[in-house]
Amino acid sequence: MSSEFGHKDQTAMTVDEPVIGDDDLTIASIVQSNGQMDYVAEVYRDHERERVPEKQDYEFGQPVYAKTTVHGEERALVGVVYESLLVNPDQGRDGPRLSTPDQELFVPGYVDEKQTLLGIALLGSAELTPVEGGQGFASVSQELPRWTLDIDDSVSKLSDAGFRRFHRPDGQFALRYYDRLVATAERFGAEVTLSLIERLRAETEQEAMLDVIERKVRWETSSDRGVIR
Secondary structure (H helix, E strand, C coil), X not given: CXXXXXXXXXXXXXXXXXXXXXXCCEEXXXXXXXXXXXXXXXXXXXXXXXXXXXXXXXXXXXXXXXXXXXXXXXXXXEEEEEEEEEECCCCCCCCCCEEECCEEEECCCCCCCCEEEEEEEEXXXXXXXXXXXXXXXXXXXXXXXXXXXXXXXXXXXXXXXXXXXXXXXXXXXXCCCHHHHHHHHHHHHHHHHHHHHHHHHHHCCCHHHHHHHHHHHHHHHHHHCCCCC
């Protein structure tokens, strides 16, 4: 069965509609990449942002974006949270410790180095254009982005409007990243795809097509490991 899904969507949007705004919540910053479309981001903690993200802001299947500039043009790389990892450097370590090499102080518990890391799979990209009320998506692509993000780039929640616009790259509904997403997310590939399908049901009128995709995902998963029925 082809991974190329495309169909006319009645929930039309125009490129003039804002999908990114100054009020978008930034939830994490890039700290590592595992490949061209697989990134690791660290969730912002209490003292790092005025608006601190809560758990529901970076839940499994949350659509996100990060901005980057290519040839002087601002673009958004669109992705999805597919994994999380809690890091506690103090686990199994007793007594005071040095905080950092340039802070030669023993800090028994004063420096909180606990981290929440997110696995983010890139789904595609879009040019950012100024529109009234924010920025819009133009030249949306669900192909593998050719550009990388940088360390410390901020990752923000993608709005519902941005999520809908991203899934109409040519004016028609499409889910062309499916195979790449499943390969990147590996053990959670099916689950994260089903999570996106659930969001798409609320944001589009593509029930019939989404039913087909869902059946394909569940059938492939049950064939591979017999987990989802």
